[in-house]
Amino acid sequence: MSGTVIAAAVDGDQDAWDTIVERFSAMVWRIARGFRLNAADAADVSQVTWLRVVEHLDALREPDALGAWIAVTARREALQLLRRRREIPVDDTMWTEAADDDAPAxxxxxxxxxxxxxxxxxxxxxxxxxxxxxxxxxxxxxxxxxxxxxxxxxxxxxxxxxxxxxxxxxxxxxxxxxxxxx
CATH class of the missing domain: 1.10.10.10 (Winged helix-like DNA-binding domain superfamily/Winged helix DNA-binding domain)
Structure with a gap:
């Protein structure tokens, strides 16, 4: 992605922004679905990913890294969604079990x-x-x-x-x- 397209998007050029979204939206969707998220959750991850891009696009120092940066952002957002939704079951028997002899000192x-x-x-x-x-x-x-x-x-x-x-x-x-x- 050229630095001029990114700079134009930062300056509010809708065509430049549309170019970025068109280029990377399928990748963001594949990454979200790769975490086995349903369509609604994948859409949430996608939306938050693009929000992060809008918020931080002006801080991008390496225009050639835009795709990787968006990919990492999508992964982080998917993981955050999974962490927020994960419930940790509590098993009372774990407190009565003997200490693990293989645990490090x-x-x-x-x-x-x-x-x-x-x-x-x-x-x-x-x-x-x-x-x-x-x-x-x-x-x-x-x-x-x-x-x-x-x-x-x-x-x-x-x-x-x-x-x-x-x-x-x-x-x-x-x-x-x-x-x-x-």
Whole structure:
């Protein structure tokens, strides 16, 4: 998507906005339905996704990342809808069961939590493109490479190398973190 179309949409050009919606609405719908939402819930996710786009389109720094940004937004909105609707059943027997002998010791849990914090801090320092690629391929219930390539608007053959470069960048960030903390 060109930066001029995005800039025009931000400035209130209805034709530019219609171009963006026409280009990405099917993708937003597929993502919502991919979470096995019924049509009404998928429509809600779609509507909220487009609301987020309207609210934040002017903050988009990389026009080429618009499709990926919309895809990630749709996924987040679908997950939020599922979280709001999920009821957690309470089973009273869980309080009377014996302790889990395989559970990590408190010290191990603390070390794991610290490692996870360092990982997420390093992840946040990655460029937006790498964070988007890794989220779509690894973190958020990955779909097919074809679907991810379409959402990112890149050739399918470039996803593996891009993922590899982004993981290398993440490893480098973690090495830098280790050098600072040790």
């Amino acid at each position: 408190p010290g191990q849990r603390l070390l794991r939590d610290e490692r996870n914090r360092e990982l997420w801090d390093a992840f946040q320092r990655l460029p937006l493109r790498c964070r988007t690629v890794l989220r779509m391929l690894v973190l958020e219930s990955p779909g097919s490479y074809a679907a991810v390539a379409a959402a990112l608007e890149v050739p399918i053959g470039s996803l593996g190398p891009a993922r590899g470069r982004c993981l290398d960048a993440l490893r480098q960030e973690l090495r830098l973190t280790e050098g600072v903390t040790r």
